[in-house]
Amino acid sequence: MVILCLKIFFTRILDVSLGTFRTIVLIKGRNILAGFIGFFEVFVWFVIVQEALNTPNTSIWIALFYSFGFAAGTIIGAYVTNFFIRTPITLQIITNNDKLADYLREKGFGVSVVDVHGKDGIRNMLILETLDNHYKELLSLIRVIDENAFVVVDEKKYVHNGFYVRK
Numbered sequence: 001m002v003i004l005c006l007k008i009f010f011t012r013i014l015d016v017s018l019g020t021f022r023t024i025v026l027i028k029g030r031n032i033l034a035g036f037i038g039f040f041e042v043f044v045w046f047v048i049v050q051e052a053l054n055t056p057n058t059s060i061w062i063a064l065f066y067s068f069g070f071a072a073g074t075i076i077g078a079y080v081t082n083f084f085i086r087t088p089i090t091l092q093i094i095t096n097n098d099k100l101a102d103y104l105r106e107k108g109f110g111v112s113v114v115d116v117h118g119k120d121g122i123r124n125m126l127i128l129e130t131l132d133n134h135y136k137e138l139l140s141l142i143r144v145i146d147e148n149a150f151v152v153v154d155e156k157k158y159v160h161n162g163f164y165v166r167k
Contacts, residue, residue, distance in 0.1 A: 001057050001059060001061065001062075004051070004052075004055060004057065004062065005061050005062060005064075005065040006065070007048070007051070008048055008051070008052050008062060008065045008066050008069060009065040009066075009068055009069040009072070010069065011044060011047070011048040011069065012048065012065075012066055012068075012069025012070050012072075012073055013069050013072050013073040013076055014044055014073070015041050015042075015044040015045040015048065015073065016069070016070050016072075016073025016074055016076075016077055017073045017076050017077035017080055018037055018038075018040060018041035018044065018077070019041050019073075019077065020073070020074060020077025020078055020080075020081055021037060021077055021080060021081050021084075022034050022037040022038050022041055024081045024085055025037060025085070028085065028087075052066055082132075086131045086132060086133055087131065087132040087155055087156070088129060088130070088131060088132075088155070088156040089129070089130060089131065089132050089135060089153050089154065089155055089156060090127065090128070090129055090153070090154045090156055091126070091127070091128050091129075091130070091135075091138065091151060091152070091153055092125055092126070092127055092151070092152045092154075093125065093126040093127075093128075093142060093149050093150070093151050093152075094116065094118075094123050094124070094125050094149065094150040094151075095123060095124050095126065095145075095146045095149040095150075096123055096124070096146070096148075097124075097145050097146040097149070098124065099145055100124070100126060100142065100145045100146055100149065101113050101124065101126050103141070103144070103145050104126070104128065104138075104141060104142070107141055109128050109130060109134075109138065110128055110129070111126050111127070111128045112126070112127045112128070113125070113126055113127075114127065129156070132155075135153065139151065
């Protein structure tokens with residue numbers, strides 16, 4: 001029974017990870033790839049469900065390992081997805097510091113600057129597009145010049161043309 005429980009656990013990790021990856025790929029508009037992944041996801045799921053339900057053993061451990069495999073697959077699928085799929089993001093940075101835009105440009109990022117009028121007067125709003133894997137580094141760079149900068153991050157589905165990200 002231990003081997004069956006472990007088999008169920010690891011197979012659930014595989015099929016749920018595929019499902020998580022498929023969902024994100026579908027959201028990103030890659031429909032054919034999502035269908036291809038979905039085929040393998042359901043095939044793996046069907047095989048393990050059939051084995052779990054057709055065993056003469058009725059131990060609660062089978063259900064627990066099935067459930068733990070689902071939970072672990074969700075977590076692992078999220079990590080795998082974040083590793084393989086890069087998402088374009090837009091940062092809007094509100095700052096009083098006139099040097100921040102030039103500093104970010106020196107670091108290789110394309111920055112547009114707009115004057116914005118707020119409660120405390122005119123400030124700069126920096127707008128830049130990059131990929132999500134640059135976010136932590138970019139936030140650290142922003143904090144070097146202005147630790148009080150107000151930063152808003154939006155995820156984008158598509159970005160075309162323009163200065164996108166440094167190499």
